[in-house]
Amino acid sequence: MLRLDEVLPGVQEEVNRRIHALPPALMQVAFSEAVIDSRLATSECLFVALRGERVDGHEFLADAAARGARGALVRRSKVSSLTLERPYVVIDPVTGEGLERATPDTMLLIAVDDPQAALNRLAAYHRGMYNPVVIGITGSVGKTSTKEVTAGVLQRSFRTLKSPRSYNSEATLPIVLLKLTADHQVAVLEMGMYGPGEIAHLAALARPRLGIVTNVGPSHLERMGSIEAIQRAKSELPQALPEDGFAILNIDDPRVRAMAEVTRARPFFYGLDPAADLWADAIESRGLQGVSFRVHYQGDGLHLTLPLLGRHSVHTALAAASAGLLLGMEWEAIIAGLRSEGAQLRLLAVPGINQTTLIDDTYNASPASMQAALNLLAELDGRRIAILGDMLELGSIEEEAHRMVGARAAEVAQILIAVGQRARWIANEAQQAGLPADQVYAVDDNDAAAHLARNLLAPGDFVLIKGSRGMFMETIVSQLQAHRP
Structure with missing residues (x-):
């Protein structure tokens, strides 16, 4: 639990930190947790409205409020444009302004210059306790x-x-x-x-x-x-x-x-x-x-x-x-x-359709982890299928790295399905390394890969599914599982 009398000093800069006496009605106010995703907001939480590369958390403040958030860290410059259906009070943690108007039933909007910096200060303050x-x-x-x-x-x-x-x-x-x-x-x-x-x-x-x-x-x-x-x-x-x-x-x-x-x-x-x-x-x-x-x-x-x-x-x-x-x-x-x-590790073996086994290693991918996953696939006794997606953020070595994976895939897999534009290097190199062309497929997206795999899988197959986080290849796993979640 994060007590209000911890949050208010915690979000301030240490050199000028001021601690204000809380009105008796607020002495027991506390937050169950802090969240930055409004979809995770609960009736006792503190929502932190962070500004990201694509979205601004202030756009989801109303959603957090509707889910019952007890309070929020908000940018001071955004306060005048906020509209919420719930009663709320804006509190300045430095001056204490707004505390006298707050009640346990109002949503407490704690106004700071930068919610990210304030969250960092609060975390360091809490860690020190x-x-x-x-x-x-x-x-x-x-x-x-x-x-x-x-x-x-x-x-x-x-x-x-x-x-x-x-x-x-x-x-x-x-x-x-x-x-x-x-x-x-x-x-x-x-x-x-x-x-x-x-x-x-x-x-x-x-x-x-x-x-x-x-x-x-x-x-x-x-x-x-x-x-x-x-x-x-x-x-x-x-x-x-x-x-x-x-x-x-x-x-x-x-x-x-x-x-x-x-x-x-x-x-x-x-x-x-x-x-x-x-x-x-x-x-x-x-x-x-x-x-x-x-x-x-x-x-x-x-x-x-x-x-x-x-x-x-x-x-x-x-x-x-x-x-x-x-x-x-x-x-x-x-x-x-x-x-x-x-x-247990993230890499999981799960039952697939047609009495197959899926090796779910979809969390992320790099050249080293691709090689490790293929090495595991090589140890399995059955027909081996590799569904491999793009590896992202490799810069100048991306073609070399994908081709290296393709060469190893040719040694390990009987069927290769490459997913994404970069993964076409995997497919191309696998063919050059000797994997027959009719056993190598290159598709643009996950749905195409799953559709293709459903028509190829046979009882006893082992299917490795792996790609970078940004490829969202867990959607392939969900489509090929024997019992979908």
Whole structure:
């Protein structure tokens, strides 16, 4: 709960913060949560009217009000043009003006110069009221998976808050921080990157003591300009860690390994290199039955079999185990967490039409994750079909990257369906690599891909579906599922 007497000082700039005594009628007013999507508004929430690239949250204030929002953070310059059907009062958090007219039944519009900046200040203020161990997670690929598995492990021993979905941006990470309570011992937070300085900004709000960096790859290369710029941006997390913290780094990625040189925290390496603090060998992927490997730590070896899909999930498990070990967990609890339902990855095997199995890896795509998904498909015993969509934001390497995926698809799949304009490079390269032309299809959109697949699928087929988030390829999964949601 966010009490009104916390929100009003919290949204102000720290140097000029003023605290006003609330009228007795408002002393118990509190907000259940903060939301930035009016569709998520509830009768007790605080709606934050953010201005995005395409829409302005003020346009949805009436919807939030109709859903019963108790209050809202609004831009001061917009107040005069607001019209709501519910009674409301505009409150200036600096002067306190409007408090005397407010009642528990009126909608409280808290007027600020910039709702995004005010939300950031409030999140930092709220974070400062508690003392959890915060774990920040970043990387070009695997942030969300690592967050889910790490939280699944830590939940075995600690009361844990984690980012929902991919709440990892300047707009959404503050929403997670506002969910912190005195009950939480650990917070596992994903930190994304839109441009230079964003991870540093998120780390300043969250104040992590542990930071996990999974890898550095060409995701967002179009926006960032170079792989070196991406490396520098990801380095902002280990740079933000305190001296008594730990930078948990993937030793197998040279660009991540080098981040040990820029952090004040103690580096803790994980990976497949025996030089790591925690490393694995004897990896055996068992397709949809999971993966087994031997893990080594402080001279001891332990054999694990986990319900995680693909060889690449070993790195995810090692990162999560690293966090558990550094927080004092015993292996028994760590293994139980790795095997728990809460630690399962986004990549899912779901029943498809015509007695097929769909490998749903539609959350996002990069050259590395495409290769990993195809490697998993290669391990399955049956006819293998790959439905692959565009990979976005790859800049100057986009043709090369798509063709690389096409070459691997030709080695793995018996049928390839490429979706989107860039994916035509995948189809073209697959044919050049030897996949017969009558087994390669190129279509423009998801509906065409689903329609085509419905006519091709046969009992026993395994179907990998993967593309960038902006391709919305989960719509293909929904059309091919045996029992549609």
